[in-house]
Amino acid sequence: MAAPDRPDLPTLALTGAALERMAHWREEPETLGRLLSNPETVVLELRGDRLEVTENPEGRATLVRRSPRPADASRLAILLGEDPGTGRPCVAVVSTEQPPGEGWINLRAAGLTLSPADADLFATTLGIANWHAAQSFCPRCGAPTRPEKAGWIRVCEADATEHYPRTDPAVIVAVTDDDDRMLFGRGIAWPEGQFSMLAGFVEPGESFETAAAREVLEESGVHITDVRYLGSQPWPFPASIMVAMAARARTLETTPAPGEMAEVRWLSRDEYAALLRSGSIRVPGGISVARKMIAQWLGADPSDVAGGAPQLPWQVVKPPGPTAATTE
Ligand SMILES: [Zn+2]
Structure with a gap:
């Protein structure tokens, strides 16, 4: 069974096949x-x-x-x-x-x-x-649970309630401004130079779109609009699914959330590429959707970004459109 196409953010790692689960x-x-x-x-x-x-x-x-x-x-x-x-x-x-x-x-x-x-x-x-x-214990009564249905549910030994596997959605948002700069943040626990897009868990009562707007505003002070879905990636570390969204900035002023964000920055492609070349910025991890989103923003060749082994041409930064590529 082939996985459905994701035209906006193709071939994310961990999503390339769809298992026949029987x-x-x-x-x-x-x-x-x-x-x-x-x-x-x-x-x-x-x-x-x-x-x-x-x-x-x-x-x-x-x-x-x-x-x-x-x-x-x-x-x-x-x-x-x-x-x-x-x-x-x-x-x-x-x-x-x-x-x-x-x-x-x-x-x-x-x-x-x-x-x-x-x-x-x-x-x-x-x-x-x-x-x-x-889930060894029942969330309702605290009694032990046991697996059933070939490992796809757990049943409480005391009250026989059935408990199903859960996945916690988290949104990650590629926010760009009118000059196509991207909004990056560094959490307070992250090492110097470790930047990624802003992200957070979806809260009860939220859609993916409202969660994206809230997280970006909370972490950066930036208001966004035109939020749209790009793709999703199972992220079992330990129990998430990353929901990739794109959005346009409605305001530009940044205020890093106290106690949560060390830095929030707008970066153009040229600035990002220069920071990469100088070694003063770190690219998000190999299989992460953040890496793919950055690659797409940088204009990396989609064929270089395909599959589970993205050997990204970080030294080749192409401006958008038909203009000549800048190669180092
Ligand atoms: Zn119980």
Whole structure:
């Protein structure tokens, strides 16, 4: 199943494939027992926040797929669906063992090297495992809960309430002014030179658009308008989805939120590129939507930004429009 196109912000890491989750199997009570006793089943074993990765014959990083083992029967297991790599049923198991240093990597690193389908399996595994880890007790009565429906709900042992996996939406906003400068901020806990777009969690009662306007105003003092959706990216660190928005500034004066933002700055493309070249600004992390948004604003070639491994041409800064590229 191909992921739908996102014309505004194409090919974000962790969104390149859409896993066939085989949700109807969750309704069969014996699904996990049946699959974990079948040697054809593909098992992904999560240790901590890591999965094992190896190199396929083409030299590409790929998740290690193994057969079920007896120990898996006593582990938390989640039906992921149909493994796009093999077409076989795929189950994630959560091990309490520590990952060996070599060959086991976390999603931030893996997202840059795995195929979109494997990155999708990893993001799903990590997100659902994080949810289980935080939901051992019923939020209503405090009694223990147990997993059911092939790992996709937890049920309270005392009052039988069903609890479903949750994802916390956060908006991140590319605010530009009439000169196409971008608004950047640095949180007070961030190192010097670490700038990104303003972002924050959506609060109850808000739409993505109103959350974007509130966050930008709170953090920077800037009023925005023309808020529009660009794309979204699962971000299971531990339980978010990043919702990328674009907006136009209605006011320019900046006031960093006391106790939250160390700096808020408007930067033109030339200024941003100069700061990058001088090493005085840091680019957001490799798989982050922030990096993709900045790349798009800088006019990076979309082909250079595609897939999960964006080797961004940071030294090549093209002005918008048909004018000549500036290359260093
Ligand atoms: Zn309960």
